[in-house]
């Protein structure tokens with residue numbers, strides 16, 4: 001192990017990592033990145049097929065984003081955002097309002113996806129207190145959902161291997177079954193489905209709406225839960241039920257925002273209007289931390305009062321609306337417009353999906369699902385019974401290691417191999433990534 005890695009393991013504690021594993025599998029020392037490639041200290045490169053944790057959009061080290069950051073630094077690095085403001089935050093808030101669903105008119109900045117979610121939950125909660133419907137305190141979420149790693153966000157996420165140890169800390173939330181089509185909770189097939197799985201939501205809203213503040217969902221793609229892609233009809237139905245029963249619809253677009261699904265935001269596929277929307281990951285094209293919670297005039301107005309009324313939203317983070325991050329986000333959104341990013345990526349999407357469907361030829365590929373530049377393959381031990389590989393098989397780790405040998409960063413979620421491709425990717429690169437992954441999975445068995 002070289003001296004940098006030795007020092008890394010001496011001082012750094014990495015996220016989601018059993019540090020003991022690092023003795024045999026030390027982290028890879030990356031020295032530079034350009035476009036969709038990362039280069040290590042030994043001169044190897046890797047295709048960033050997962051957009052550096054679902055963040056990168058226009059490729060690494062984009063010259064326009066770099067320029068924007070440098071320009072911002074010439075005049076202002078950071079200031080507090082209470083009592084003070086700055087032009088980059090003003091321009092960005094205006095821009096975000098213009099590209100998001102029409103009913104969203106106010107922007108509350110923070111610095112990561114989990115805080116954007118915490119803010120949405122607290123805004124919704126306090127809204128009902130402020131408008132004197134004090135019993136509306138509960139949140140509803142899907143049992144495979146993921147909304148972040150802070151305690152509030154975990155409380156509305158699914159309880160799995162990663163967070164079950166913290167279960168006693170969570171506030172009580174109401175879990176509903178996930179519209180996980182491959183493993184349908186009501187035993188339907190995709191061909192005979194009429195969204196029967198909406199029933200529990202309907203029953204719940206009907207009987208408990210006086211106690212429910214909001215429902216939080218990842219629109220169309222439940223990313224960390226296993227890239228579960230559910231029918232847009234489900235989202236549409238949830239949205240209309242929420243409206244009918246006076247329950248906030250909170251959409252967590254942290255992973256799906258900024259073009260991943262082929263539209264700027266996933267909610268545009270169904271034309272729903274959330275009461276609160278959380279965005280982060282892709283907002284700066286993956287180069288600086290930033291997030292925002294967008295909301296409506298109605299919610300904003302419930303906090304807008306005389307100081308003595310005690311309706312203020314007392315929440316904030318030190319690096320709220322950091323000017324450098326805001327400039328990077330503005331530059332990224334400008335690239336979207338000037339380079340027709342969404343239009344171009346929509347030309348590539350059908351090709352990408354066609355290539356993905358080829359994976360069905362492999363025996364252990366139980367399900368292939370895709371939307372936009374996101375694609376997932378659910379591997380199973382037995383296609384008939386959909387039996388999963390055992391936890392101890394660590395099949396994901398095998399694929400990860402094989403991937404590295406083939407210059408690919410594949411980081412399966414358990415048995416689910418996925419692509420979360422940067423929007424700047426070229427067709428040739430998609431072909432190369434897919435064909436190498438195909439070989440890796442095919443060779444896993446025989």
Ligand SMILES: *Cc1c(COP(=O)(O)O)cnc(C)c1O
Pocket residue numbers: 112113114115117146147148149218223224252253254255256280281
């Ligand atoms: C990653 C993610 C989060 C959490 O974002 P962090 O920046 O890691 O805190 C929240 N919601 C969704 C849907 C995510 O994918």
